[in-house]
Amino acid sequence: MSKAVILLSGGLDSATVLAQAMEQGFECHALSLDYGQRHKAELAAAKDIAASLQVREHRIIHIGLGDMGGSALTDDAIAVPEHAGSGIPVTYVPARNTVFLSLALGWAEVLGALDLFIGVNAVDYSGYPDCRPEFIAAFEELAQLATKAGVEGRRFEIHTPLIHLSKAEIIREGVRLGVDYSRTVSCYQADDAGRACGVCDACRLRADGFRSAGIPDPTRYR
Protein backbone atom coordinates (compact mmCIF):
# COMPACT_ATOMS: atom_id res chain seq x y z
CA MET A 1 0.00 0.00 0.00
CA SER A 2 1.65 3.24 -1.13
CA LYS A 3 1.63 6.22 1.18
CA ALA A 4 0.36 9.60 0.03
CA VAL A 5 0.31 13.04 1.60
CA ILE A 6 -2.93 14.93 1.01
CA LEU A 7 -3.24 18.65 1.64
CA LEU A 8 -6.55 18.99 3.45
CA SER A 9 -7.88 22.48 4.04
CA GLY A 10 -11.31 21.51 5.28
CA GLY A 11 -12.96 22.95 2.17
CA LEU A 12 -15.02 21.21 -0.47
CA ASP A 13 -12.20 20.66 -2.97
CA SER A 14 -9.62 19.08 -0.69
CA ALA A 15 -12.24 16.83 0.95
CA THR A 16 -13.06 15.52 -2.53
CA VAL A 17 -9.38 14.97 -3.32
CA LEU A 18 -8.91 13.04 -0.09
CA ALA A 19 -11.85 10.78 -0.97
CA GLN A 20 -10.29 10.21 -4.40
CA ALA A 21 -6.90 9.30 -2.90
CA MET A 22 -8.63 6.87 -0.53
CA GLU A 23 -10.50 5.30 -3.44
CA GLN A 24 -7.22 4.86 -5.34
CA GLY A 25 -6.00 2.75 -2.43
CA PHE A 26 -3.35 5.04 -0.97
CA GLU A 27 -2.50 4.96 2.72
CA CYS A 28 -3.54 8.57 3.33
CA HIS A 29 -1.63 11.00 5.52
CA ALA A 30 -3.60 14.24 5.64
CA LEU A 31 -1.85 17.54 6.26
CA SER A 32 -3.59 20.75 7.30
CA LEU A 33 -1.89 24.07 7.78
CA ASP A 34 -2.80 26.52 10.49
CA TYR A 35 -1.45 29.64 8.81
CA GLY A 36 -3.30 32.39 10.61
CA GLN A 37 -6.27 32.21 8.28
CA ARG A 38 -9.41 34.09 9.30
CA HIS A 39 -11.51 31.04 8.76
CA LYS A 40 -10.28 28.80 11.59
CA ALA A 41 -13.46 26.76 11.28
CA GLU A 42 -11.75 25.23 8.24
CA LEU A 43 -9.33 23.42 10.55
CA ALA A 44 -12.11 21.98 12.69
CA ALA A 45 -13.76 20.83 9.46
CA ALA A 46 -10.48 19.26 8.30
CA LYS A 47 -10.27 17.24 11.52
CA ASP A 48 -13.84 16.12 11.16
CA ILE A 49 -13.38 15.09 7.51
CA ALA A 50 -10.11 13.26 8.20
CA ALA A 51 -11.81 11.30 10.96
CA SER A 52 -14.93 10.53 8.94
CA LEU A 53 -12.89 9.29 5.96
CA GLN A 54 -10.69 7.26 8.32
CA VAL A 55 -7.31 8.46 7.11
CA ARG A 56 -4.21 6.80 8.52
CA GLU A 57 -3.03 10.01 10.15
CA HIS A 58 -3.91 13.71 10.21
CA ARG A 59 -1.48 16.45 11.23
CA ILE A 60 -2.03 20.15 11.63
CA ILE A 61 1.18 22.14 11.29
CA HIS A 62 1.32 25.70 12.51
CA ILE A 63 2.95 28.27 10.31
CA GLY A 64 3.06 32.01 10.93
CA LEU A 65 2.12 33.07 7.39
CA GLY A 66 -0.21 35.72 8.78
CA ASP A 67 2.81 37.53 10.22
CA MET A 68 3.81 38.46 6.68
CA GLY A 69 0.50 40.13 5.84
CA GLY A 70 -0.53 40.90 2.28
CA SER A 71 -3.75 38.90 2.02
CA ALA A 72 -7.37 39.41 3.01
CA LEU A 73 -7.33 35.84 4.34
CA THR A 74 -4.66 36.50 6.96
CA ASP A 75 -4.62 40.26 7.41
CA ASP A 76 -7.50 41.85 9.30
CA ALA A 77 -6.71 45.21 7.71
CA ILE A 78 -7.78 43.91 4.28
CA ALA A 79 -11.50 43.27 3.83
CA VAL A 80 -12.84 40.10 2.18
CA PRO A 81 -14.68 41.33 -0.93
CA GLU A 82 -18.20 40.25 -1.80
CA HIS A 83 -17.54 40.39 -5.55
CA ALA A 84 -14.42 39.21 -7.34
CA GLY A 85 -12.79 41.90 -9.45
CA SER A 86 -10.56 41.06 -12.39
CA GLY A 87 -6.95 39.92 -11.95
CA ILE A 88 -5.48 38.32 -8.86
CA PRO A 89 -7.90 38.62 -5.90
CA VAL A 90 -6.96 40.11 -2.51
CA THR A 91 -7.78 36.72 -1.00
CA TYR A 92 -4.65 35.37 -2.71
CA VAL A 93 -2.13 34.41 0.01
CA PRO A 94 1.41 35.09 -1.28
CA ALA A 95 3.18 31.90 -2.33
CA ARG A 96 0.64 29.82 -0.40
CA ASN A 97 0.64 26.71 -2.52
CA THR A 98 4.44 26.84 -2.81
CA VAL A 99 4.68 26.87 0.98
CA PHE A 100 2.00 24.18 1.38
CA LEU A 101 3.52 21.84 -1.21
CA SER A 102 6.98 22.35 0.34
CA LEU A 103 5.66 21.23 3.70
CA ALA A 104 3.82 18.30 2.13
CA LEU A 105 7.07 17.36 0.37
CA GLY A 106 9.02 17.49 3.63
CA TRP A 107 6.51 15.24 5.33
CA ALA A 108 6.46 12.90 2.32
CA GLU A 109 10.24 12.55 2.66
CA VAL A 110 9.91 11.64 6.31
CA LEU A 111 7.16 9.10 5.55
CA GLY A 112 8.84 7.69 2.46
CA ALA A 113 5.86 8.76 0.31
CA LEU A 114 6.21 9.83 -3.33
CA ASP A 115 2.61 10.86 -3.99
CA LEU A 116 1.23 14.27 -3.04
CA PHE A 117 -2.37 15.36 -3.58
CA ILE A 118 -3.58 18.96 -3.76
CA GLY A 119 -7.02 20.27 -4.67
CA VAL A 120 -6.00 23.12 -6.92
CA ASN A 121 -8.39 24.16 -9.61
CA ALA A 122 -7.55 26.21 -12.68
CA VAL A 123 -11.17 26.93 -13.59
CA ASP A 124 -12.62 28.75 -10.60
CA TYR A 125 -9.28 30.09 -9.32
CA SER A 126 -7.78 31.16 -12.62
CA GLY A 127 -6.69 34.36 -10.90
CA TYR A 128 -4.29 32.52 -8.58
CA PRO A 129 -0.91 31.93 -10.25
CA ASP A 130 -0.15 28.92 -8.04
CA CYS A 131 -3.23 26.97 -9.16
CA ARG A 132 -2.06 26.57 -12.76
CA PRO A 133 -0.81 23.32 -14.34
CA GLU A 134 2.54 24.93 -15.26
CA PHE A 135 3.12 25.80 -11.61
CA ILE A 136 2.41 22.22 -10.55
CA ALA A 137 4.74 20.85 -13.24
CA ALA A 138 7.52 23.17 -12.06
CA PHE A 139 7.01 22.06 -8.47
CA GLU A 140 7.22 18.43 -9.51
CA GLU A 141 10.61 19.13 -11.13
CA LEU A 142 11.75 20.98 -8.02
CA ALA A 143 10.79 18.02 -5.84
CA GLN A 144 13.17 15.78 -7.79
CA LEU A 145 16.07 18.13 -7.11
CA ALA A 146 15.14 19.12 -3.55
CA THR A 147 15.00 15.72 -1.94
CA LYS A 148 16.98 12.69 -0.93
CA ALA A 149 14.47 10.42 -2.71
CA GLY A 150 14.71 12.52 -5.88
CA VAL A 151 18.52 12.44 -5.83
CA GLU A 152 18.31 8.67 -5.46
CA GLY A 153 16.20 8.49 -8.60
CA ARG A 154 12.70 8.02 -7.22
CA ARG A 155 10.00 10.13 -8.83
CA PHE A 156 7.51 12.36 -6.99
CA GLU A 157 4.06 12.89 -8.39
CA ILE A 158 1.86 15.86 -7.54
CA HIS A 159 -1.72 14.70 -8.13
CA THR A 160 -4.20 17.44 -9.02
CA PRO A 161 -7.34 15.51 -9.92
CA LEU A 162 -9.58 18.60 -9.80
CA ILE A 163 -7.43 20.94 -11.84
CA HIS A 164 -9.64 21.00 -14.94
CA LEU A 165 -13.04 20.30 -13.32
CA SER A 166 -15.85 22.77 -12.78
CA LYS A 167 -17.24 23.14 -9.27
CA ALA A 168 -20.33 21.16 -10.31
CA GLU A 169 -18.16 18.31 -11.62
CA ILE A 170 -16.15 18.29 -8.39
CA ILE A 171 -19.34 18.08 -6.34
CA ARG A 172 -20.73 15.22 -8.44
CA GLU A 173 -17.45 13.33 -8.01
CA GLY A 174 -17.53 13.88 -4.23
CA VAL A 175 -21.14 12.80 -3.93
CA ARG A 176 -20.31 9.63 -5.88
CA LEU A 177 -17.52 8.96 -3.35
CA GLY A 178 -19.81 9.61 -0.39
CA VAL A 179 -18.26 12.89 0.80
CA ASP A 180 -20.51 14.62 3.31
CA TYR A 181 -20.22 18.23 2.17
CA SER A 182 -22.11 19.55 5.18
CA ARG A 183 -18.87 18.89 7.07
CA THR A 184 -16.77 21.07 4.76
CA VAL A 185 -16.24 24.81 5.13
CA SER A 186 -15.48 26.97 2.09
CA CYS A 187 -16.50 30.41 3.37
CA TYR A 188 -13.70 32.96 3.78
CA GLN A 189 -15.39 34.32 6.88
CA ALA A 190 -17.16 31.34 8.43
CA ASP A 191 -18.11 31.71 12.08
CA ASP A 192 -16.61 29.52 14.80
CA ALA A 193 -19.31 26.93 14.30
CA GLY A 194 -18.36 26.69 10.62
CA ARG A 195 -21.48 28.46 9.35
CA ALA A 196 -21.03 30.29 6.06
CA CYS A 197 -21.72 33.96 5.27
CA GLY A 198 -23.31 33.18 1.89
CA VAL A 199 -21.99 36.34 0.25
CA CYS A 200 -18.20 36.05 -0.21
CA ASP A 201 -16.66 34.76 -3.45
CA ALA A 202 -16.03 31.32 -2.00
CA CYS A 203 -19.66 31.01 -0.89
CA ARG A 204 -20.98 32.12 -4.27
CA LEU A 205 -18.79 29.67 -6.19
CA ARG A 206 -19.85 26.86 -3.92
CA ALA A 207 -23.57 27.62 -4.05
CA ASP A 208 -23.38 27.95 -7.87
CA GLY A 209 -21.65 24.57 -7.97
CA PHE A 210 -24.45 22.79 -6.12
CA ARG A 211 -27.03 24.57 -8.26
CA SER A 212 -25.29 23.56 -11.54
CA ALA A 213 -24.79 20.01 -10.32
CA GLY A 214 -28.47 19.78 -9.48
CA ILE A 215 -27.63 18.66 -5.96
CA PRO A 216 -29.25 20.20 -2.85
CA ASP A 217 -26.77 22.51 -1.10
CA PRO A 218 -26.03 21.07 2.38
CA THR A 219 -23.99 24.12 3.42
CA ARG A 220 -24.79 25.43 6.89
CA TYR A 221 -25.44 29.17 6.53
CA ARG A 222 -25.71 31.50 9.47
Next chain:
Amino acid sequence: MSKAVILLSGGLDSATVLAQAMEQGFECHALSLDYGQRHKAELAAAKDIAASLQVREHRIIHIGLGDMGGSALTDDAIAVPEHAGSGIPVTYVPARNTVFLSLALGWAEVLGALDLFIGVNAVDYSGYPDCRPEFIAAFEELAQLATKAGVEGRRFEIHTPLIHLSKAEIIREGVRLGVDYSRTVSCYQADDAGRACGVCDACRLRADGFRSAGIPDPTRYR
Protein backbone atom coordinates in the same frame (compact mmCIF):
# COMPACT_ATOMS: atom_id res chain seq x y z
CA MET B 1 16.86 51.32 -3.38
CA SER B 2 15.76 47.76 -4.19
CA LYS B 3 14.36 45.57 -1.47
CA ALA B 4 15.76 42.13 -0.78
CA VAL B 5 14.71 39.28 1.51
CA ILE B 6 17.64 37.58 3.22
CA LEU B 7 17.29 34.23 4.97
CA LEU B 8 19.17 34.68 8.21
CA SER B 9 19.72 31.63 10.39
CA GLY B 10 22.12 33.21 12.84
CA GLY B 11 24.99 31.07 11.58
CA LEU B 12 28.24 32.13 9.98
CA ASP B 13 27.14 31.70 6.38
CA SER B 14 23.91 33.66 6.46
CA ALA B 15 25.51 36.49 8.47
CA THR B 16 28.08 36.81 5.69
CA VAL B 17 25.38 36.82 3.02
CA LEU B 18 23.49 39.54 4.85
CA ALA B 19 26.64 41.68 4.98
CA GLN B 20 27.08 41.12 1.23
CA ALA B 21 23.50 42.16 0.47
CA MET B 22 23.97 45.28 2.59
CA GLU B 23 27.19 46.12 0.71
CA GLN B 24 25.38 45.71 -2.61
CA GLY B 25 23.02 48.45 -1.51
CA PHE B 26 19.82 46.47 -1.00
CA GLU B 27 17.21 47.54 1.53
CA CYS B 28 17.51 44.37 3.60
CA HIS B 29 14.56 42.50 5.08
CA ALA B 30 15.92 39.61 7.12
CA LEU B 31 13.83 36.49 7.69
CA SER B 32 14.53 33.87 10.34
CA LEU B 33 12.57 30.70 10.82
CA ASP B 34 11.78 29.21 14.17
CA TYR B 35 11.22 25.63 13.02
CA GLY B 36 11.68 23.69 16.22
CA GLN B 37 15.44 23.41 15.80
CA ARG B 38 17.43 22.17 18.77
CA HIS B 39 19.77 25.11 18.54
CA LYS B 40 17.44 27.96 19.56
CA ALA B 41 20.49 30.07 20.32
CA GLU B 42 20.69 30.54 16.55
CA LEU B 43 17.58 32.72 16.66
CA ALA B 44 18.98 34.94 19.40
CA ALA B 45 22.13 35.25 17.30
CA ALA B 46 20.05 36.15 14.23
CA LYS B 47 18.38 38.98 16.16
CA ASP B 48 21.72 40.24 17.36
CA ILE B 49 23.28 40.13 13.87
CA ALA B 50 20.27 41.80 12.24
CA ALA B 51 20.47 44.61 14.78
CA SER B 52 24.24 45.02 14.50
CA LEU B 53 24.12 45.19 10.70
CA GLN B 54 21.19 47.62 10.90
CA VAL B 55 18.81 45.85 8.55
CA ARG B 56 15.58 47.57 7.63
CA GLU B 57 13.47 44.89 9.28
CA HIS B 58 13.89 41.45 10.82
CA ARG B 59 11.07 38.94 11.22
CA ILE B 60 11.03 35.56 12.87
CA ILE B 61 8.32 33.28 11.54
CA HIS B 62 7.27 30.24 13.49
CA ILE B 63 6.81 27.01 11.61
CA GLY B 64 6.10 23.62 13.13
CA LEU B 65 8.62 21.67 11.03
CA GLY B 66 9.69 19.73 14.11
CA ASP B 67 6.22 18.16 14.24
CA MET B 68 7.10 16.18 11.12
CA GLY B 69 10.23 14.62 12.61
CA GLY B 70 12.86 12.94 10.47
CA SER B 71 15.91 15.05 11.34
CA ALA B 72 18.44 15.13 14.13
CA LEU B 73 18.02 18.91 14.15
CA THR B 74 14.36 18.82 15.12
CA ASP B 75 13.81 15.36 16.55
CA ASP B 76 15.19 14.61 20.00
CA ALA B 77 15.04 10.89 19.27
CA ILE B 78 17.81 11.23 16.65
CA ALA B 79 21.27 12.00 18.01
CA VAL B 80 23.51 14.66 16.45
CA PRO B 81 26.58 12.75 15.22
CA GLU B 82 30.13 13.82 15.98
CA HIS B 83 31.45 12.55 12.66
CA ALA B 84 29.81 12.91 9.27
CA GLY B 85 29.28 9.62 7.49
CA SER B 86 28.93 9.41 3.73
CA GLY B 87 25.70 10.30 1.94
CA ILE B 88 22.98 12.62 3.24
CA PRO B 89 23.54 13.39 6.94
CA VAL B 90 20.89 12.86 9.65
CA THR B 91 21.06 16.60 10.32
CA TYR B 92 19.35 17.15 6.96
CA VAL B 93 15.89 18.63 7.59
CA PRO B 94 13.46 17.33 4.94
CA ALA B 95 12.74 19.94 2.27
CA ARG B 96 14.09 22.67 4.54
CA ASN B 97 15.44 25.03 1.91
CA THR B 98 12.32 24.52 -0.22
CA VAL B 99 10.18 25.56 2.73
CA PHE B 100 12.49 28.46 3.66
CA LEU B 101 12.69 29.81 0.11
CA SER B 102 8.90 29.50 -0.24
CA LEU B 103 8.41 31.65 2.83
CA ALA B 104 11.02 34.14 1.64
CA LEU B 105 9.22 34.25 -1.69
CA GLY B 106 5.88 34.92 0.00
CA TRP B 107 7.33 37.77 2.02
CA ALA B 108 9.11 39.13 -1.09
CA GLU B 109 5.73 39.26 -2.84
CA VAL B 110 4.22 41.20 0.04
CA LEU B 111 7.15 43.63 0.08
CA GLY B 112 7.42 43.95 -3.68
CA ALA B 113 10.96 42.55 -3.60
CA LEU B 114 12.45 40.47 -6.42
CA ASP B 115 15.78 39.59 -4.81
CA LEU B 116 16.20 36.71 -2.36
CA PHE B 117 19.47 35.80 -0.65
CA ILE B 118 20.30 32.42 0.85
CA GLY B 119 23.62 31.20 2.24
CA VAL B 120 23.65 27.73 0.72
CA ASN B 121 26.99 26.16 0.05
CA ALA B 122 27.67 23.26 -2.27
CA VAL B 123 31.18 22.61 -0.96
CA ASP B 124 30.75 21.84 2.71
CA TYR B 125 27.15 20.64 2.42
CA SER B 126 27.45 18.57 -0.72
CA GLY B 127 25.37 15.89 1.04
CA TYR B 128 22.28 18.14 1.19
CA PRO B 129 20.28 17.97 -2.06
CA ASP B 130 18.75 21.40 -1.51
CA CYS B 131 22.12 23.19 -1.42
CA ARG B 132 22.99 22.45 -5.04
CA PRO B 133 22.99 24.99 -7.89
CA GLU B 134 20.47 22.93 -9.88
CA PHE B 135 18.02 23.10 -6.97
CA ILE B 136 18.39 26.87 -6.78
CA ALA B 137 17.88 27.22 -10.54
CA ALA B 138 14.71 25.12 -10.34
CA PHE B 139 13.38 27.25 -7.48
CA GLU B 140 14.04 30.41 -9.49
CA GLU B 141 11.92 28.99 -12.32
CA LEU B 142 9.19 28.02 -9.87
CA ALA B 143 9.15 31.55 -8.45
CA GLN B 144 8.28 32.94 -11.89
CA LEU B 145 5.27 30.65 -12.13
CA ALA B 146 4.17 30.81 -8.49
CA THR B 147 3.73 34.53 -8.09
CA LYS B 148 1.77 37.56 -9.14
CA ALA B 149 5.01 39.38 -9.96
CA GLY B 150 6.26 36.48 -12.05
CA VAL B 151 2.98 36.26 -13.97
CA GLU B 152 3.26 39.97 -14.64
CA GLY B 153 6.70 39.42 -16.16
CA ARG B 154 9.02 40.55 -13.40
CA ARG B 155 12.00 38.29 -12.74
CA PHE B 156 13.00 36.90 -9.33
CA GLU B 157 16.62 36.28 -8.55
CA ILE B 158 17.84 33.86 -5.87
CA HIS B 159 21.29 35.07 -4.86
CA THR B 160 23.65 32.39 -3.53
CA PRO B 161 26.95 34.24 -3.20
CA LEU B 162 28.56 31.51 -1.10
CA ILE B 163 27.58 28.52 -3.17
CA HIS B 164 31.05 27.75 -4.54
CA LEU B 165 33.19 29.15 -1.69
CA SER B 166 35.12 27.18 0.89
CA LYS B 167 34.48 27.95 4.55
CA ALA B 168 37.82 29.79 4.71
CA GLU B 169 36.86 31.97 1.73
CA ILE B 170 33.48 32.74 3.32
CA ILE B 171 35.19 33.79 6.54
CA ARG B 172 37.69 36.04 4.73
CA GLU B 173 34.80 37.70 2.87
CA GLY B 174 32.90 38.25 6.11
CA VAL B 175 35.93 39.66 7.89
CA ARG B 176 36.47 42.07 4.98
CA LEU B 177 32.85 43.20 5.42
CA GLY B 178 33.25 43.60 9.17
CA VAL B 179 31.05 40.71 10.29
CA ASP B 180 31.57 39.97 13.96
CA TYR B 181 31.60 36.17 13.93
CA SER B 182 31.59 35.93 17.71
CA ARG B 183 27.90 36.84 17.40
CA THR B 184 27.10 33.91 15.09
CA VAL B 185 26.15 30.41 16.20
CA SER B 186 26.87 27.40 13.96
CA CYS B 187 26.82 24.58 16.53
CA TYR B 188 23.99 22.04 16.15
CA GLN B 189 23.75 21.77 19.91
CA ALA B 190 24.73 25.19 21.21
CA ASP B 191 23.66 25.97 24.77
CA ASP B 192 21.17 28.72 25.59
CA ALA B 193 23.95 31.28 25.80
CA GLY B 194 25.01 30.36 22.27
CA ARG B 195 28.19 28.56 23.33
CA ALA B 196 29.33 25.82 20.96
CA CYS B 197 30.04 22.16 21.74
CA GLY B 198 33.18 22.06 19.59
CA VAL B 199 32.64 18.47 18.49
CA CYS B 200 29.65 18.30 16.10
CA ASP B 201 30.10 18.48 12.32
CA ALA B 202 29.07 22.13 12.17
CA CYS B 203 31.65 23.04 14.84
CA ARG B 204 34.42 21.12 13.08
CA LEU B 205 33.72 22.71 9.71
CA ARG B 206 33.69 26.14 11.28
CA ALA B 207 36.89 25.67 13.28
CA ASP B 208 38.64 24.25 10.20
CA GLY B 209 37.49 27.31 8.26
CA PHE B 210 39.08 29.77 10.67
CA ARG B 211 42.24 27.66 10.76
CA SER B 212 42.50 27.55 6.94
CA ALA B 213 41.73 31.26 6.66
CA GLY B 214 44.50 32.01 9.16
CA ILE B 215 42.04 34.03 11.24
CA PRO B 216 41.75 33.58 15.02
CA ASP B 217 38.54 31.69 15.84
CA PRO B 218 36.24 33.99 17.85
CA THR B 219 33.71 31.22 18.57
CA ARG B 220 32.55 31.01 22.17
CA TYR B 221 32.97 27.41 23.27
CA ARG B 222 31.52 26.04 26.47
